[in-house]
Amino acid sequence: MKPNYTLTPENALSSVDWDDVLDTLAAKKCVLFLGSGILEAPGGENFENALEDWLDASNPNHPHIQVFNPDGFYLFKKNRFRRKIVSSMKEFYNQPFPETETLFSQVAQIPFPVIFSLTPDNILARTFDGLGLDYEPDFYFRNRKASDLFNNPTIDKPIIYNILGNIEEPESIILTHRDFFDYLSSVFQGNSMNGDFKDYMEGMERYIFLGVPYEKWYFQLILRILSLHSEKLGDIERLAMREFENSNLHTLYTQEFKLDFFPAEPIEFIKTLHAKCKERNLLKSLPLLDVSEENSTDPSLGNIQELIATAKMAEAMKLLKSFLKRRKPATYNLMNDLIVLSNRYYLLKQREQRGTIDSRDLSVESAQITESLLQLTLNSRKYK
Secondary structure (H helix, E strand, O other): OOOOOOOOHHHHHHOOOHHHHHHHHHOOOEEEEEOHHHOEOOOOOEHHHHHHHHHOOOOOOOOOEEEEOOOOOEEEOOOOHHHHHHHHHHHHHOOOOHHHHHHHHHHHHOOOOEEEEOOOOOHHHHHHHHHOOOOEEEEOOOOOOOOOOOOOOOOOOOEEEEOOOOOOOHHHOOOOHHHHHHHHHHHHHOOOOOHHHHHHHHOOOEEEEEOOOOOOHHHHHHHHHOOOOOHHHHHOEEEEEOOOOOHHHHHHHHHHOOEEEEOOOHHHHHHHHHHHHHHOOOOOOOOOOOHHHHHOOOOOHHHHHHHHHOOOHHHHHHHHHHHHHOOOOOOHHHHHHHHHHHHHHHHHHHHHHHOOOOHHHHHHHHHHHHHHHHHHHHHHHHHO
16 A cells, blocks of 8 residues: 655654564664665765765766766766776765764664665764774675675674675776676676675565665666575565655565555654664663773874884774874864774775785775875874
8 A cells, every 4th residue: 555645754653663673673683774865965965966066977078977877877988987986986975974974873873783885985884983883894896706704793793784885995886887787797696795694684584775776777676686595585574764756666666575665754764763772772882981091191193103104003093093082073074084094994904804905906005094094193283
């Protein structure tokens, strides 16, 4: 039955079986999927529109982009221009996103063992970093064999999985139609996702979709992919917030893909779910204030530079974070830059451990991170 679109979000959400949703969360059987529709650009602007404007993607005279398609895929004038666009995208994603990060701070406390992102950014991961919450980052890299390493996710260390690639690995992200068809081919071969992870997903009981691009043709294929490796995945309960009025799409998704829709905004759903989890004492606790850190001697920028010079990057980042925390809110932008850089560093270390990065690329990226951390340290001098 088609939902009544005159309902208010509060009334619509009152029809959600919250007890059952909370039960699957408590049982570690509930998985979250996040799309670009839940993200807000700085100032509350539509995320996809803001990225399009940032890249000037619709400009018919763009020096690098020949066509920007309505489905969000690109056609480049030359293949080598892809790297320039990815570089610009990274600059966009590395901005502060205060509205989204505020919402993601609630998402981070909800006990999802796995969160899939349909965008290549690491905004959610750096929100976890900012809150001091642990997580395991991972992403799908088409036509690359998945790592043999898999640690079962826990509530205290969930997996944040970029299902369409990660911006820190430019060749992994889906920008063109060819990329997407290569992605499908890789999925059919079953090589790019760890087998133990697939087995783990078979034990899930509910998927929640928020801000995903229902109206785009390729999302239907992504939903089908979720059922490829096991018939059981096709029977998992799927709950989603409605974002379109097309009755044909509604029929397709409810009957073919078994999604239950509610005429409410994804943001309202997250806020309500967070409140329900709080009532039931399911929210993850934020790390307590590190008293030893607060009572310790103020970190010396000179010592931090020495650590950088001796390649002790993790220790240098920890001390710089402590230095900047003591000087909030004036150091907000520098702190955000450090969180982004830390996430980039740990993703690089993960790729090194898994052997998914060429040694030459590893050297180049390590040098870039070192240079960026040194520059952040220099920029912190004015707050001494």
